[in-house]
Amino acid sequence: MTAALKVVIADDEPLAISNLKAKLAVYPNLQIVDCFDNGDDTLQFLQTAADIDIVFLDIQMPGIKGIDILQQAGKSSAMSKPLFILVTAYEQFAFPAFEHFAFDYLLKPVSRQRLAQTLLDARTALDKQPDQPLAPPVNKLTFKTGGSTLLLDDIEIMLIEAAGNYMCIHTLHETLIIRETMKELLQRLPKQFVQVHRSTLLNLHHVHKLQPHNNDYEFTLTDGKKVNASRRYKLNWADQLSALPQN
Template sequence: MNTPQRPTALIAEDEGLLAENLRQELAKLWPALEIVAMAPHGQAALDLALRHRPDLCFLDIRMPGLSGLEAAAALAEDWQEGPGAERPFPLLVFVTAYDQYALQAFELAAVDYVLKPVQPERLAQTCQRLQQALNQRQAPSQAASASDAPELQAAVEQLRRLLGAPQAPASAASPAAAPLRLLQVSVGNQILMVPVDEVIYFEAADKYVRVITASKEHLIRISLRELLPQLDGQRFWQVHRSLVVRSDAIARAVRDEAGKISLHLHGSAEKLAVSRMYAHLFKGM
C-alpha cells in the first residue's frame, strides 16, 4: 500500500521574521504540510519553485526584484519546461498589506490572500481552502487531467488580470510622454544614436538589455521593466517577460502541436518564443 505523499509548499518573503512566523503558523495549522523552500526575493521564489515543483506557493506581494505577482507570472510561463513539467501548477496564496480595494481584486480573480501580519484565524481558512483544492486534484476523476493545459491557462488568465496586462496590444507609454524615438548607446568613448524604429527586438540580459537591429547588436544599461513604458506599445509588443518585439518585424506566428507559439521574423531565420502570458496577442481575424 502506497503512503500518501505529503503536500509541499514554498514561502517567498523578504522579511525573515515574517517568513519564519508564517512557517511556524503553518506547522501548527497543517502539520502534514512540508515547507520545501524559503525564498528571500522574487527571483529566488521563481528558481526554487521550478526546482522543487511545490503544490502551494505563499508569495509576498512586495519583494526585491520580481514582485510576488511577477514571480507568479514568470512561473506560469516556465512551468511546462524542464523536469517536473507534468506536475500541476501550484495553488497560489498572496501575502499582502494591500487595502480593501486590492483585496476585492484578489477575490474577483479567485486567488487567495492573507494579510500581514498573518492572523492564525484567517490563515486557518486559507489552509482549509487549499486542502479542499488539493483533495479535488487528487480525486480519481481529476488525477488524469491534473496537469492539463486548461488549468495552467486559467492561472495565466488570473495573473494577467492581476497584473493589469492588456488583452490586445496597447500603448505602454505614458499618455503624457511621447514614446522613445532614439537610443543613445555607449560604445567605448563614443555614443551611437540608434533610431528605435530600426530595432527588431529587445531582450533582457541581467541588468542590461540586448538591442537587436538588422545589422548590429547593442547592449544598453537599463532593465527591460524600465525601458518598456518608454516604448510605443502599438509598435513594440512584449511576448515574453524577457522579450519585446517590433510588431511589423514579425512575418508570422506559428503554433506547434503542444500549443506553443514561435515568431518568424522578416528576412531572418531566427525564431522567437512567445510565452503563455502573451499568447492572447496572436489570434487570427
C-alpha cells in the first residue's frame, strides 16, 4: 500500500486550521504531521523535518511571513518536495508566491472542489500513486420519494432539514423532498452528517466557518448559507471538526 502523503498546516487562525483539517479528513491517503500558528515555528520545523510532502502555508502570520518562508526554502522547482500551497485572502501575493516556486495558490474561503483539484495535482506531481489519483471516497446514498428512488453522492448533499412530516434535502444544485424521519436518517447516513439542531442535519464537509450566535452557534457553509446550530447538539460535531485524521 502506498504511504500517506505527509502534510503540514501553518495558519494563525485556529478556525482556519480546523476548517482545513476537516476538509482534508475525507482523504484517506493524507497524514497531517503538525500544525503551526506562526511563521517562526513553521520555518524551524521545516528546516529539520524530513519527508514532508505538502505544506499549506498562510501568507500573513506572526513572526516570519509565509512568503518569506517560501523564499527561504530555496526551491528551484515548484514540483520538488515539499510542495508549498499558499492559502490567503489576498490576491496580490500570487505573483511573488509563484516567483518563489509555490505549487499552488488558494484564496480563502477554500472550496472543496478547488482543494480536491489541488490535491489531485499534488499527487500527480509527487508521483506517489499515478495509477490511482488521490480522491475522497464517495458514498452513494438512496432516498425514497413517492414511487421513485433517488441516488445521490454524499458530497452533493449540504444539509437536510425537517419540514413537518417530510425532510428537505438541500444539494449543491437543488432541493429534494423525501418522507423519512430524522432518526431513520441518522442511523444510516455517513458520520459526517450530524444533527446540529432538532430539525437540521448538516454535512460537515461543507462547513466553511463556525461562530457563536445568540448563545448558540452559526455555521457558514461553502456556498455562504447560514445554518443555526443549538448548543445542545455541540458534542455531535465538535470532535469531528477538530480531530486530526489518523491516516
